Amino acid sequence: MRTLRLSKGTGEKMALEIVEGCVNCWACLPLCPNEAIVEAHPHFLIEPSLCSECVEAFATPQCAAICPVEGVIIDELGQALNPPGSLGGIIAGLPAPAANPQVGA
Amino acid sequence: MTIPHLGTPVSASGCSAGSCGSKSAQMDALSADTLKKVQDHPCYSEEAHHHFARMHVAVAPACNIQCNYCNRKYDCSNESRPGVVSEVLTPKQAVKKTLAVAAAIPQMSVLGIAGPGDALANPERTFSVFRELQQRAPDIKLCLSTNGLMLPEYVAQIAAANVDHVTITINCIDPDVGAQIYPWIFWNHRRVMGREAAEILIAQQQKGLEMLVARGILVKVNSVMIPGINDAHLQEVSRVVRAKGAFLHNVMPLISEAEHGTHFGLTGQRGPTPEELQTLQDACAGDMNMMRHCRQCRADAVGMLGEDRGADFTMDKVEAMEIDAQFEQAAMQRRLALREAINAELEAKRNARHAAPVLQFHAPKRGRPVHMAVASSGGGLINQHFGHAKEFLIYEASSAGVRFLGPRKAAQYCGGESDCGEAENTLARTIAVLADCEVVLCSRIGFEPWGKLESAGIMPNGEHAMEPIEEAVTAVWSEMLKAGKLDVAAFEDQKRA
Numbered sequence: 001m002r003t004l005r006l007s008k009g010t011g012e013k014m015a016l017e018i019v020e021g022c023v024n025c026w027a028c029l030p031l032c033p034n035e036a037i038v039e040a041h042p043h044f045l046i047e048p049s050l051c052s053e054c055v056e057a058f059a060t061p062q063c064a065a066i067c068p069v070e071g072v073i074i075d076e077l078g079q080a081l082n083p084p085g086s087l088g089g090i091i092a093g094l095p096a097p098a099a100n101p102q103v104g105a
Numbered sequence: 106m107t108i109p110h111l112g113t114p115v116s117a118s119g120c121s122a123g124s125c126g127s128k129s130a131q132m133d134a135l136s137a138d139t140l141k142k143v144q145d146h147p148c149y150s151e152e153a154h155h156h157f158a159r160m161h162v163a164v165a166p167a168c169n170i171q172c173n174y175c176n177r178k179y180d181c182s183n184e185s186r187p188g189v190v191s192e193v194l195t196p197k198q199a200v201k202k203t204l205a206v207a208a209a210i211p212q213m214s215v216l217g218i219a220g221p222g223d224a225l226a227n228p229e230r231t232f233s234v235f236r237e238l239q240q241r242a243p244d245i246k247l248c249l250s251t252n253g254l255m256l257p258e259y260v261a262q263i264a265a266a267n268v269d270h271v272t273i274t275i276n277c278i279d280p281d282v283g284a285q286i287y288p289w290i291f292w293n294h295r296r297v298m299g300r301e302a303a304e305i306l307i308a309q310q311q312k313g314l315e316m317l318v319a320r321g322i323l324v325k326v327n328s329v330m331i332p333g334i335n336d337a338h339l340q341e342v343s344r345v346v347r348a349k350g351a352f353l354h355n356v357m358p359l360i361s362e363a364e365h366g367t368h369f370g371l372t373g374q375r376g377p378t379p380e381e382l383q384t385l386q387d388a389c390a391g392d393m394n395m396m397r398h399c400r401q402c403r404a405d406a407v408g409m410l411g412e413d414r415g416a417d418f419t420m421d422k423v424e425a426m427e428i429d430a431q432f433e434q435a436a437m438q439r440r441l442a443l444r445e446a447i448n449a450e451l452e453a454k455r456n457a458r459h460a461a462p463v464l465q466f467h468a469p470k471r472g473r474p475v476h477m478a479v480a481s482s483g484g485g486l487i488n489q490h491f492g493h494a495k496e497f498l499i500y501e502a503s504s505a506g507v508r509f510l511g512p513r514k515a516a517q518y519c520g521g522e523s524d525c526g527e528a529e530n531t532l533a534r535t536i537a538v539l540a541d542c543e544v545v546l547c548s549r550i551g552f553e554p555w556g557k558l559e560s561a562g563i564m565p566n567g568e569h570a571m572e573p574i575e576e577a578v579t580a581v582w583s584e585m586l587k588a589g590k591l592d593v594a595a596f597e598d599q600k601r602a
Contacts, residue, residue: 025177031602068171088289
């Protein structure tokens with residue numbers, strides 16, 4: 001049984017959201033305990049009515065715990081669960097940092 | 106290696122100068138049981154890879170670890186993964202595609218699941234394909250590749266599915282090295298970072314390796330050589346995995362072009378030069394069998410090693426095919442008949458080595474080693490146009506005989522020509538890749554590349570078209586010796602000039 005959870009602050013439905021930058025890597029899809037993740041284009045989506053943010057099931061939302069891209073899973077306040085820098089900056093869309101002058105020369 | 110003399114009976118390895126290099130000698134030394142297991146595996150047996158075909162189906166998209174040489178999105182990475190922008194198949198589509206390919210290419214003998222993510226991060230998808238194929242094409246061997254994180258949990262299922270070849274990518278056994286390669290893993294429902302992540306991954310890989318060996322399942326270990334990070338460490342890895350019973354250790358070069366958008370690509374971590382790779386492979390070869398002919402084929406590769414006929418079997422083409430039980434049965438009979446013929450031919454070659462241990466050519470004691478590049482589309486023959494070659498097989502001829510050093514890509518595959526530079530640069534890059542070679546053997550070659558190769562000190566040679574590679578390499582080396590080209594390091598002088 002799923003219960004709809006509302007945010008204390010806004011009264012909005014609490015659900016995570018996948019935003020632009022997702023590389024459709026599939027990692028999250030089989031992990032979601034509520035089967036809320038949908039294969040879609042241009043990127044995967046979370047069905048808000050199904051998402052429970054994993055609160056009763058796991059210590060951390062499972063999609064965010066395996067997502068390899070920073071900043072693409074956000075909560076209802078727009079906060080990234082994996083903020084920039086938290087995963088070591090491995091993200092498809094990042095601009096290249098300055099090349100290490102010692103290598104590749 | 107001792108230098109054999111003319112007329113001296115050669116020892117049981119049988120395979121000295123002029124035949125097939127050290128690898129076949131190693132194969133002869135394997136137990137009969139192991140030999141049988143690998144003899145028609147196009148990835149494991151150097152003899153078989155000329156004759157048999159394999160395919161991978163991209164049915165396992167999810168991954169549970171992050172490697173610094175992988176970006177989840179694009180093609181072109183190190184662990185045989187095509188990237189999720191390629192066609193990800195459902196298990197049902199994967200089964201149909203396999204049956205269609207196995208009907209069209211009777212050499213098909215191995216079906217692998219390697220990605221695009223990790224086979225065991227998608228256990229339901231992976232094992233449902235295996236179960237279905239075991240029913241409908243029981244002659245096809247099944248294999249899978251994994252990063253090893255979930256391996257101990259699935260060893261029993263792997264054995265139950267009759268999978269007899271497993272590849273584990275093991276880049277380190279030291280967590281301090283691992284922390285530089287793996288930023289995080291997904292473990293017990295949470296993300297684990299840094300050294301702790303590497304510790305868990307390494308422990309799982311080693312445990313999985315031991316469990317597979319205990320069940321008699323062949324295990325190959327892949328390692329990605331990352332200069333400055335694990336290059337010095339991989340000899341120890343090689344020693345340990347062999348001691349635990351891994352059958353092959355395959356050292357692959359890091360691929361880290363900046364445009365692939367990987368952490369290593371973006372931070373300027375370079376891959377090894379062909380010379381550095383070969384030096385490490387040589388150092389590890391004393392420890393265990395090495396797989397020099399590895400092509401780092403993609404997870405959706407179809408065909409003989411080194412070729413990819415994936416474009417002939419896109420899902421829309423496969424879906425349009427009618428495949429029924431009668432069709433499947435007939436296709437299997439064709440495969441079995443062809444396999445029998447090929448194995449008989451290979452058996453005859455093996456027997457000939459033992460029966461006629463007299464050297465096939467005079468093994469002179471002088472003459473320096475020469476590297477030669479060969480354009481071949483398979484069958485162990487020089488049968489490819491220079492301009493069509495996507496890779497070259499590198500051989501070393503010397504007074505000790507001929508040995509296979511490994512394949513080299515003519516041009517690394519990337520996001521497409523537009524990412525990889527202009528077409529005219531392709532020849533220049535190919536010449537750079539072959540810099541240590543003095544001869545390139547091919548079936549034909551155009552006028553323009555001929556001139557450019559020659560001025561780079563690499564002599565094109567089309568005189569041995571359609572001949573067996575090792576005989577031709579031997580003949581060319583002998584001619585060079587006779588012409589007095591091998592007495593001095595003329596090549597070195599020429600390269601320096």
